[in-house]
Amino acid sequence: MTTTAIGSEKHTSGNFGEVRFEGVSKVYEKEGEEKLVALEGLDFLVQKGKTTVLMGPTGCGKTVLINLIAGYEKPTSGAVYMDGQPVREPGSDRLVVFQESALFPWMTVHANVTFGCQVQGMAETQTREKANHILNVVGLSDFRDKYPSQLSGGMQRRAELARALINDPKIMLMDEPFRGLDAMTRQLMQEFYVQLYEKEGHTNLFITHEINEGIFLADRLAIMTFQPGKIKAEIEVDLPRPRDFKLMATPRFMEIRAHALDLLYEEASKALAAGRKSAFDLVGALASTKDSCQVPL
Amino acid sequence: MSESVMAAQRPAKSASTRMKIILEKFFNFKTLRGFSTVVVFCVLWQLVVYYEVPYLLNLPRPLDVANNAGASAAAPDYWINWGLSLMRIFIGFIAAQVIGIPLGLAMGISRTFKQFTFSIFEILRPIPPIAWIPVAILFWPTRELSIYFLVFIGAFYIQILNVIQGVSNISVNVKWAAYSLGAKPKDIFWRILLPGSLPSIVTGMTVGMGVAWNVLIAAEMIAAQGGLGRSTWESYTNHNIPYIVVGMASIGLAGSLCSVLLRWLGKRAMPWTKKF
Numbered sequence: 001m002t003t004t005a006i007g008s009e010k011h012t013s014g015n016f017g018e019v020r021f022e023g024v025s026k027v028y029e030k031e032g033e034e035k036l037v038a039l040e041g042l043d044f045l046v047q048k049g050k051t052t053v054l055m056g057p058t059g060c061g062k063t064v065l066i067n068l069i070a071g072y073e074k075p076t077s078g079a080v081y082m083d084g085q086p087v088r089e090p091g092s093d094r095l096v097v098f099q100e101s102a103l104f105p106w107m108t109v110h111a112n113v114t115f116g117c118q119v120q121g122m123a124e125t126q127t128r129e130k131a132n133h134i135l136n137v138v139g140l141s142d143f144r145d146k147y148p149s150q151l152s153g154g155m156q157r158r159a160e161l162a163r164a165l166i167n168d169p170k171i172m173l174m175d176e177p178f179r180g181l182d183a184m185t186r187q188l189m190q191e192f193y194v195q196l197y198e199k200e201g202h203t204n205l206f207i208t209h210e211i212n213e214g215i216f217l218a219d220r221l222a223i224m225t226f227q228p229g230k231i232k233a234e235i236e237v238d239l240p241r242p243r244d245f246k247l248m249a250t251p252r253f254m255e256i257r258a259h260a261l262d263l264l265y266e267e268a269s270k271a272l273a274a275g276r277k278s279a280f281d282l283v284g285a286l287a288s289t290k291d292s293c294q295v296p297l
Numbered sequence: 298m299s300e301s302v303m304a305a306q307r308p309a310k311s312a313s314t315r316m317k318i319i320l321e322k323f324f325n326f327k328t329l330r331g332f333s334t335v336v337v338f339c340v341l342w343q344l345v346v347y348y349e350v351p352y353l354l355n356l357p358r359p360l361d362v363a364n365n366a367g368a369s370a371a372a373p374d375y376w377i378n379w380g381l382s383l384m385r386i387f388i389g390f391i392a393a394q395v396i397g398i399p400l401g402l403a404m405g406i407s408r409t410f411k412q413f414t415f416s417i418f419e420i421l422r423p424i425p426p427i428a429w430i431p432v433a434i435l436f437w438p439t440r441e442l443s444i445y446f447l448v449f450i451g452a453f454y455i456q457i458l459n460v461i462q463g464v465s466n467i468s469v470n471v472k473w474a475a476y477s478l479g480a481k482p483k484d485i486f487w488r489i490l491l492p493g494s495l496p497s498i499v500t501g502m503t504v505g506m507g508v509a510w511n512v513l514i515a516a517e518m519i520a521a522q523g524g525l526g527r528s529t530w531e532s533y534t535n536h537n538i539p540y541i542v543v544g545m546a547s548i549g550l551a552g553s554l555c556s557v558l559l560r561w562l563g564k565r566a567m568p569w570t571k572k573f
């Protein structure tokens with residue numbers, strides 16, 4: 001269903017963005033609590049028109065990084081630049097798809113998708129036209145009058161994608177968007193997203209805990225260190241496009257995966273040694289990927 | 298099946314099938330089950346009277362109550378009492394919503410406003426509405442106004458607490474998403490915060506309505522002229538026991554009608570909570 005739903009022409013304007021972190025630190029300090037250094041001296045480039053996948057142990061500051069780009073939070077020091085301009089506040093050029101659905105439950109799919117156009121004062125006919133197109137792209141045309149609670153998990157994710165894409169964002173910020181979906185739906189969504197990207201070519205920053213998903217989607221794979229969060233390594237994922245799931249059986253995929261797992265494993269162990277319960281999630285996840293890596297559990 | 302298809306089929310139905318549908322709506326197993334417990338209750342009640350159960354010797358027979366209910370319903374005074382009680386409920390209740398909802402929203406949205414107001418609110422809130430009866434009678438120029446005020450107190454604090462809760466229940470991601478999509482503060486208020494807290498507001502109304510009836514009946518028994526509570530109390534002073542029971546049943550019925558009305562309004566206002 002998702003594979004055939006993609007429209008023939010690009011709907012985005014092709015005006016994609018580049019995000020640069022320069023010496024960004026983010027420290028959380030609360031009275032009476034230990035201060036938490038989420039990010040420290042982070043230099044990082046999210047390349048224009050590429051899919052950058054961000055991985056790292058839970059609690060390493062991945063979501064903070066996205067919040068800084070989106071303008072929800074401000075860096076303690078350093079700055080985040082969007083196409084050379086420092087980020088100051090939220091804007092429709094940088095749109096986030098959250099871990100948990102952030103659809104507005106009291107609006108129909110159509111009202112959710114057109115919310116951005118409406119509050120920005122776009123003409124109604126133009127809004128309707130854009131909505132029709134984008135709902136077609138994500139395969140939700142028949143569900144426009146449903147409320148989010150009446151949709152399946154995968155449909156909710158697609159509605160959220162549509163709500164973002166209709167605004168022609170310069171960058172899509174995907175914060176573990178497919179987490180919590182069942183395996184089948186998740187795979188369909190990954191395939192859908194890869195095809196969407198290959199069609200539209202927008203800039204993407206994608207957070208995931210799932211190594212296969214990460215490599216399958218990525219042009220570049222960035223691995224973060226555990227507290228303080230920095231970029232530990234960046235791996236160029238030179239797998240050919242267009243991609244499909246057969247790719248996962250190729251030797252090159254395996255090679256990249258083994259390399260990435262080594263790096264992730266190091267960080268996960270550190271998180272584990274630091275007594276972070278959350279680190280178990282990652283080590284567990286690595287073990288469940290049926291890789292040969294030794295997990296001391 | 299989509300709704301438009303169903304709507305297209307509707308005019309095609311004949312009057313008799315429509316009648317059948319209406320009858321089926323009221324006479325089905327669901328309503329029958331509910332009705333059967335009412336019957337069982339009346340039978341038990343009759344048995345209690347028949348066997349002269351100790352302590353319940355004054356209890357009238359169901360049939361006596363039914364006869365008195367019929368006599369009441371024929372008398373205009375009875376309906377005037379209904380009207381008086383309903384009017385008192387609605388004036389006090391609506392005033393509580395009109396003042397309570399904006400105040401609760403303000404407290405939920407602005408931390409500064411909440412810091413200023415919440416402590417005084419928390420001192421006044423635990424005072425039971427009935428404890429306000431003396432000052433209400435002393436301060437308001439008419440008995441009616443003091444009863445409106447007491448009903449208002451009964452529904453007011455509960456609604457404020459619910460609205461504050463409703464605003465804080467809206468996830469930060471939802472608000473962030475709205476800001477990212479270009480929403481201005483007025484959009485956030487009208488299209489996010491208000492509909493987002495509506496489920497809690499409706500809960501606040503439902504609970505508040507219950508308390509409002511409690512307070513109203515107590516206030517009427519003590520201070521009012523007319524009203525369902527007053528007439529029940531007067532039946533007691535006249536030792537007319539069947540009328541006491543008629544009064545109680547009327548109060549129960551009036552309260553349920555108000556709940557039904559609120560539930561219906563809630564469903565109309567929040568179509569997204571419908572499950573299917």
